Amino acid sequence: MSKILEVKDVHVSFMEERKTIFDRRNRIEVLKGISFDIEEGEIVGLVGESGCGKSTLAKAILGLVKPDSGEIIHHSDHPQMIFQDPYSSLNPAKNVRFILEEPLKNMTSLSADERLIRAKERLIQAGLDEKYLTHMPSELSGGQRQRVCIAQSLMMNPKLLLADEPVSALDVTIQAQILKLLDELQDKLKLSILFISHDLRVVYNLCDRVMVMRNGVIVEQGVPHDIYRHPKHEYTEKLLKASGIWKE
Ligand SMILES: Nc1ncnc2c1ncn2[C@@H]1O[C@H](COP(=O)(O)OP(=O)(O)OP(=O)(O)O)[C@@H](O)[C@H]1O
Numbered sequence: 001m002s003k004i005l006e007v008k009d010v011h012v013s014f015m016e017e018r019k020t021i022f023d024r025r026n027r028i029e030v031l032k033g034i035s036f037d038i039e040e041g042e043i044v045g046l047v048g049e050s051g052c053g054k055s056t057l058a059k060a061i062l063g064l065v066k067p068d069s070g071e072i073i074h075h076s077d078h079p080q081m082i083f084q085d086p087y088s089s090l091n092p093a094k095n096v097r098f099i100l101e102e103p104l105k106n107m108t109s110l111s112a113d114e115r116l117i118r119a120k121e122r123l124i125q126a127g128l129d130e131k132y133l134t135h136m137p138s139e140l141s142g143g144q145r146q147r148v149c150i151a152q153s154l155m156m157n158p159k160l161l162l163a164d165e166p167v168s169a170l171d172v173t174i175q176a177q178i179l180k181l182l183d184e185l186q187d188k189l190k191l192s193i194l195f196i197s198h199d200l201r202v203v204y205n206l207c208d209r210v211m212v213m214r215n216g217v218i219v220e221q222g223v224p225h226d227i228y229r230h231p232k233h234e235y236t237e238k239l240l241k242a243s244g245i246w247k248e
């Protein structure tokens with residue numbers, strides 16, 4: 001196995017909001033020295049309370065947020081993000097075909113025919129019939145929209161996906177379908193996935209490894225089965241208790 005991503009001692013800080021105009025703005029460190037690797041074909045879960053820095057980490061990996069220090073080394077091209085809310089992440093003014101083909105127009109020299117073929121292929125891989133190419137996002141259910149988002153994320157043949165709470169906005173039965181799809185796609189396309197979630201149960205079922213984050217620090221990581229049975233950190237214990245899956 002070889003590495004698809006290396007994150008080395010990454011620090012990210014933001015300027016604090018002023019409460020009054022007289023306040024000094026302090027820098028708040030949100031990521032405090034994050035280091036980990038993701039191997040080819042690995043699904044890594046990232047869990048932790050709201051505000052602990054999970055999305056900031058995903059953004060830093062994609063270059064949307066600039067680290068103060070540290071290093072992020074990609075060993076693959078075109079890593080893609082899948083967002084929580086399939087309602088706001090699709091352009092409402094464009095049909096599915098346009099949405100899928102758009103990245104190809106800017107970033108490849110594929111012909112119009114080749115773009116259409118790729119769009120159909122990815123849509124079908126994401127579990128939707130090609131008839132949906134002509135649909136607008138508003139004509140799709142939440143689950144169908146998230147399938148379009150997943151198809152879109154696959155258009156540039158990425159090897160690394162960053163999925164930030166990709167099923168949190170969906171009904172439970174739809175959640176299960178989308179998780180199954182991600183699992184199948186991972187296997188078929190040999191993807192690596194950083195899977196951000198509040199749901200420790202989902203992470204247990206889906207992920208090869210889990211990282212527990214607290215206040216911008218990864219407090220422990222390992223195989224879910226081990227971590228869930230024998231958490232080393234009291235914060236992990238707290239998360240497990242809160243999730244209701246920890247009975248012993
Ligand atoms: N652009 C920004 N400017 C200032 N502060 C920010 C910015 N983005 C995030 N933060 C702060 O950084 C902290 C971490 O936010 P982040 O979105 O990474 O958390 P999270 O773990 O993804 O939470 P959630 O589970 O709710 O999505 C929060 O305190 C947030 O207010």
Ligand SMILES: [Mg+2]
Nearest residue numbers: 054055056164
């Ligand atoms: Mg977040």
